[in-house]
Every structure is written in structure tokens, then in C-alpha cells.
Amino acid sequence: MTSGVIRPLTIAHLARSLQARAGQPMEALRCYESLAALWIRCCDTATPGARALREMTLRAARRLAAGETALITPEFDRIPDRLTRDASLVRLPASLAVQGVECPDALTLAEAWLGARRDAGPVLVAGVRTGGAYLAPLVAARLEAAGLDVRVTSVRPGEDLDVRDRRVLLVDDPPLTGRTLLSLAQSVPGPAGGEVLVPVFDPADVQGLRQEGITVTVLPRERWQSTRRLQPDALSAYLDAHADWQDAGPAPVVEGLVPGRENSALTPWPGVRRRSPARAAVRLTTSGGLRHAVAGWVPPGIFGDTARAAATSVRSPVVPATLAVAPAMVVSEGLAPAAPLGPQPAPGKLEEAVDYVLARARQLPVESAVPGGPMPAVLQAVAGALTGTDAAVAAPASARMLQLLSALAPALPDNRCEAEKWFLDDAGRLRKTGHLAHAYRRDNELLTPLLDLAALCVAFGSNLDTVADRLARRLPGSRPWYAPLAVALLCYGTARGAQLPRTYNPQRAAETAVEAYRLQRGMSKAAEAVQRVLSDLVGGPETAVPGVVHRWQEPPGALVQPRLPFGGTAARPIGPGPTGEETQMALKAVARWAEGRAQAVREGDVLLLAPLKAPSAWDRDRAALEDLARLLPRPGLLAWCGVPVVTLGEVS
Secondary structure, X not given: OOOXXXXXXXXXXXXXXXXXXXXXXXXXXXXXXXXXXXXXXXXXXXXXXXXXXXXXXXXXXXXHXXXXXXXXXXXXXXXXXXXXXXXXXXXXXXXXHHHOOOHHHHHHHHHHHHHOOXXXXXXXXXXXXXXXXXXXXXXXXXXXXXXXXXXXXXXOOOOOOOOOOOEEEEEOOOXXXXXXXXXXXXXXXXXXXXXXXXXXXXXXXXXXXXXXOOOEEEEEHHHOHHHHXXXXXXXHHHHHHHXXXXXXXXXXXXXXXXXXXXXXXXXXXXXXXXXXXXXXXXXXXXXXXXXXXXXXXXXXHHHHHHHHHHHHHOOOOOOOOEEEXXXXXXXXXXXXXXXXXXXXXXXXXXXXXXXHHHHHHHHOEEOOOOOOOOOOHHHHHHHHHHHOOXXXXXXXXXXXXXXXXXXXXXXXXXXXXXXXXXXXXXXXXXXXXXXXXXXXXXXXXXXXXXXXXXXXXXHOOOOHHHHHHHHHHHOOOOOOOHHHHHHHHHXXXXXXXXXXXXXXXXXXXXXXXXHXXXXXXXXXXXXXXXXXXXXXXXXXXXXXXXXOOEEOOOOOOEOOOOOOOOOOOOOOOOOOOOOHHHHHHHXXXXXXXXXXXXXXXXXXXXXXXXXXXXXXXXXXXXHHHHHHHHHOOOHHHEXXXXXXXXXXXXXX
């Protein structure tokens, strides 16, 4: 179990860990995942040594598939020395890091393929990087054990496979669209083409591949190990055998599952996405009586280390209390959201949230990045957008923003305090869920509590000035905090703006519309501040920063996706806001127009129109919005900010 300082999951860290344990026993899954990560990195960068690492990974897969729990770590001279200096973060496959696929599922997938084949000849198992490359050696090991002539490799679109006379089996993560797999399968030379082996959330996810004539072997989600582990009998046995209960005294007993909230992979929970990790609500019999809890999947092996450390280390009244930790599961207290935060939560709740972020930063500090490491991609994107230059010219701006973000020591990202994760429980206490998920997000390369603090502006409807003031009072005598928080908000919003939920019910639509608006508003103000800081680096006059409201005539790509406050055209000022009579006319016009189409949500002096159906493309909504503009007392009152916005107060 990881304790103390959290080390970022970098290639260098994995390579040095293997070197330090050369010739010694090591937990089998950890050894296998580490070797696979190094092999994948060599393939991605064309680093010499990929062949040797592939063979080491395959040997570890054979032992792991045979049921061995400990392996002797390979000699360090087989690991390329340059990997020990590679500061890049490990590319985490979503399937193994957040969705619930485990390495034993690869063995089950291989057995399913074997069961449907009588004429299996030589095969080439090709793992589609990144996720498929973690699974492919295990598939190959199981096929070898069945007596097949097997080779293993990895592949990305555009790379050629050395097929020769072998049948090609493409192994990958659960597919979203299947386009990558279809392209690869159709590009395989030879009359047989390529077959596909994948775990799936739903068999319909590969229907497009089958319609194109691709042979597909699937492992449905109900057969994944993470799903089966949460079945009532299996859950009790797993906890009895592996759970480390946090409280002293007799271990609780699983009384049963809560009806309607059994296994979320099989019985979807409200608000839980189909591709989320499986979880189950359970009743526990304890020495103090009946207690409700949630058993949630976390990755076994290296990908779950930080999640398990967070579960056992963070002590705060804000997060759900951890009741037990197991290799692939965390049991937390069951929480029932009793009330939303509301448009403007009480000031004391923001104080609690700031205290929580800082306390967690102290409890779970992350090891500082290696000096001279790669510049985080999100910072490069923000710097280029703010300066209007390419990545090479924007390098000084990126470096300056990275310096601003180093104002607070690195800390566990904690899912970056996404707005929908905060709520009030039935006792009116502020609570935070999701604190174990996505411990190392692929889109969040900045391990800093400033991201969490800046994101509070979105969750609590606050502003950077308020959060900066709260931070200065807690850290007296320190630097001004506004500019670092502004950079953090731009980094947070750049990633979050493209990830807002795309599945809707009326409540979810309203929450998403408000979050989109707050992101846009906060990022526009942050961009103004950061551009002033960077002006002496990029030279010339400051670039005008677009206002928070973008006129609807500028077509967006899709509803409920904020338009970032750079790279666009500033909203034109149109004079004073509507009069009292015009406001009432606007409210009535919106009510008529929105019926069955959108939900009107009030946020300050604007009315947000949240779509009640899945967000549609602008082309299908433009005519409808033109109708709304004609209904309003002034067309200019209609604007765009992630969702259509009708201005009711002063127009900016």
C-alpha cells in the first residue's frame, strides 16, 4: 500500500522501481503492468529495446496467466537506460484505469475465442495501443497454453503489421465507435483480414464491425471480473477474504444489496454513466447496528495505488468515510444527497471546501516533477490560444504559467473537484463524492491543488477574487493568488469544457447548463488577467479577450459545450439591458418557445436554455433559435455561452 508522498506514475518511476528490485520477488500483477507500460512507451517512441521488453512482458504474462502471485523481477540491464530518465506520465488505458476491465478478463476473452475455433493455426495477437497492448500478452499466453503457435505485438493506426502467414487477432479496449478497429482490421494484409477480440459494455457496440464482415469475439460486461465480484455471494466472500476494515472490532457482515442500487453495471444507477466503474450499494451488519455503504471498484495493481492511498489517508468530514479497502475495491459510507448546493451556497460551505482541498494537499502530497520534464499539453494549448502563436513561440508563456502553478506544492488531483461532485447530505453537511476516481487523469497532467481551488469557482458560483482572498487568509504572508488561480481555471476549463455530460434528464440538463455558463464566465475573466501577466513576454498590444457572452449568430459546434474565451470574436456591446416590461416579455417568449424543447434555468441576470434531449448539432437548432430571437423584444438579448442565453439584466 502506498503511503506518504504520492509519486506521479511516470515511466522513469516504473523503470527505476524495476531496477531497484532486480532479481527479487515482486507482486505479479505489478511486475506485469510495469513491464507492459515500458514496452508500450518504447513502441510509441521507437526506442531501441522494445523487442526485449515485449519478450519480458510476455514471460510475465505466462506466469500471471498460470496463477502465480509473485515473479522474479528481470535483470535491470534488459531495461533501456533512457527509460529511467523519461519523466512522461504513463499512458493509462481507460479500460484498466477507470472502466473496470481487469487482466483476468483477457484470459476469459481468449477462452471465448478458443471455444469458437476448431481450425486455429498460427496467430499474431496485436494489441491496439494503449489499452489493447496491456491485454494482448495475456491473450497470447492463454492461446499458447492451449497449444497454438502465437506471436504478440502492438499496433497503432498507420503502422504496418508483419503478418506473414498468421491469423491476426486485434485486441483492444471496449470500443466507442469501432472506427479504429475497423480501419485496422480492414488494413490487415492477406485473405483472412483481421479478427477483433474486445470486452464490451454492450454487444451492440460492435454491431458496426460485424456489419462490415469483421469477425468479433466479445466479453460482455456481465462477465467481467469486476462485475461478477459485486454479485451478492461473491461480494461477501471477497470482503471476507481480502477486506482491510478501517475500524477496530469485528468485521461487518454484508446483509444484502439495496434494492434498485445493486450492481450498477447490470442495473444502471441514476447519474452513473454506462462506462463508469461498477459499484453496489450494500447494507452491513456491524457491532453498532445496520449501516449503509457503497462497494466501488478500483483498479488492482499499480493503477489503483493512489486511489487506495486516498481512501485510507484522507481524514476529513467532507469526503465519505472509508470503511474498508481491498485490492480491487473500496467500501465507503453510503451518502444520500439531500439537497443541491443551490445557485449561491452559504459562504461557510465555500470555506469548508477550501479547507478540504488544502487539508488533502497536506495529507497526500505528490512528489514534485523532475526539473526539465515535458511541458504539460494543456498548458501549451492555453499558452498558444492566449498569445495567438504556435507552440514554439508560446514556450515562454507556457513556462511562465507553469511557474505560477507551482505556487502550491503538487497534490492529488482528486478528480479536480468537478462541480457535480459536491452536495449537501440530509444533515446539511457539505460532502464530496468521486474522491477515488481517476487518480491520474490522462487529460490532467498538472498535479496541483490550485486546479481544485479554481474549480470551486464553478461549483459554488463564486469568483476568483473570493477564492484568492480565502487562500490568502489561510496562507498569510504568501504571494498574491489571483494570477495562479486564473491559470489553473484556464487549464481546468479547457479540459472540462469538452467533457460536460452528454446524457440528459431535466435535472442533469439544468446542472450542466449552469456549469457551462460558469466555466465560460470564469475563463473569460481569467483570460484577461493572464494575458496581462503574459503581455511582456509576447510583445505588442494585448489581444482583445472575448466577453463571456457570444452572440448566437456565431455557430457553435454542439449545444452544452462552452466556447473558450480565446480564438473567437468578442460579443458586441448593444447598450443597456432590458427594461422591466421587456424582461417580462422575454420571460413569456422563452416560456412559449422552450416548451418540450429546453428547460429555462435562471443564473443571476441571465436565463440559460438547457436542452432536454441529447445535445444536437447547431445546424438542426439554428432555425429554432432564429424563431426565439424574433419572439424576444430585442434579438440581441439572445446569446451563446455553452447553451443559448437570454440576457435579463445589464448587457455586457
